[in-house]
Amino acid sequence: MTDIKDALTLIDPANGHFLFRWFTFDDNSHFNYLRRNNYYSVIWLKQGAGKLRADFSEYEFAANDLLAFTPYQPFMLTESQPVSGVCIEFHPDFFCIHKHDKEVSCSGVLFNNIYHPPFVKIDTSTAITLDMLLGQIKAEMQNEAMAQYEILISYLKIFLITASRLKAQQQELESQDTDTKNFILQNLKESIELNFKTKHSASDYADMLNISAKALARITKTHFNKTVSNLIAERIVIEAKRELYLTNRTIKEIAYRLGYEDEYYFSRFFKTNADVSPQMYRDTVGFAKAVVNGKIMVN
Template sequence: MTDIQNTFTMIDPVKGNLAFKLFWFEGNSYFDHLQRNNYFSVIWIKEGSGKLKSDFSEYDFEEDNLLAFTPYQPFMLSTENKLSGVVIQFHPDFFCIHKHHKEVSCSGILFDNIYHPPYVKIDEASAATFNLMLSQIKTEMQNKALAQYEILVSYLKIFLITASRLKSAQQALDQDPDKVNKEPFILHDLKEAIETHYKTKHSASDYADLLNISAKALARVTKAYFNKTISNLIAERIIIEAKRELYLTNKPIKEIAYELGYDDEYYFSRFFKTNVSPQLYRDTVGFGRASA
């Protein structure tokens, strides 16, 4: 179970792959190269700061930031400072946020949030909860006993719910109408338009037309507030839905492509390969079986 003093790993006995892992790290070599992991990663930066590159964007991160990434979401950390922190990694077969969305409500907030950076700022109260959960997880993984999986999932749920609540509260503050730099109302309309039409409208000009605004003006305000282009937002939303379908269902890839507005399965596969191919994603992450 224990690799080294500060690393604790659980392996799926059937597939032989990583199921759950907890480890503490020091140094810049862990995430200074592109990551494309077939499991969820939650990284608590306890010391250090730098640049986070994720998907199509780049962000600043600092100590007491909690970073969250879904399977095969590309990311890397660049810094000239010493980094240290703690990491939780878990495969969807161990715990899938899509299947348990009603229990933890972290999909679209902590993970798969295309409109906010993929991290949350940790406050003192949440840090105390996180440290307690990490201590409990470490103890449980050192002493394998009856119902270990159920206990670990319970601790993980508390960790994810706490992080999601914190990020949700911070997003609400960002949307406070009393804030000087509040988000323009047009972006609220853009979010709703993408959520409604991403399966049928795939171009930035489609949304500019829907919102009755020039494409250049919409592109400018979108880049300023989301640090992404409209095309990036649309692409990320499509990929999120494709991943959800690939994991939760056994639908043929051709059918998923068609439902997302792609008549050509091969064109859809090339589009999806900004991460990995749809088939590789399904083969390594798998689709959620009813018994899982």
């Protein structure tokens, strides 16, 4: 790993595994190659500009963009102007957005949002709040006192909620345009959410929307910078990751629940799109465990 400036890292004393990290950066050396981390990454680019490559797409980024990536989501930054900022990284064993979705509601907004770029534009008032929270996180990381984990998780939750609220507001403003193209896109989103477990081809959705496959492809490529097949694949992988983490279902059972009768075909599909096998994802990201009467129980 490239050296990072002023890194503060929390390690699980039981097994030596990484849990949480806070660091600042004043160049792009930590992000200028394709990353596929087995943990969440939240990167606040306070200065700089360039291109972000993430999943199937490429985006322009600028100063005060906050980028958010889930475990094994591929991303890479190429700078056109020197970048600097602050980053927090956390393993699902420390805090899992799926497990705590009712508390923070950031899955599908800040993270796992296949219909919008994986970043949010930070405004002046939000920047003040986030800076304060990052300062508190840094101070707590340097203070090995009682209930450190709980306090860090509380600060992290507020940070994620604040960023998610801002992104939701920005998305709401974008959706107020009610032209025909946006009507089709909204129907496409709803159709994918309702049918991604059973319908896996772009032509299925074109038929449902009563539009030609070519016309739908042009609209989605222009608006989302992705194909319909990309959107479907990303949505299936997000659900598969959620199942791998939150349940103890076998990979065969998960494959069947997602519309794949052939477990091995599903595993190849998952590895192609996540660059890791389902079993390796479960082994390295882990899956949820609850403590009952002092014993670890699989959910």
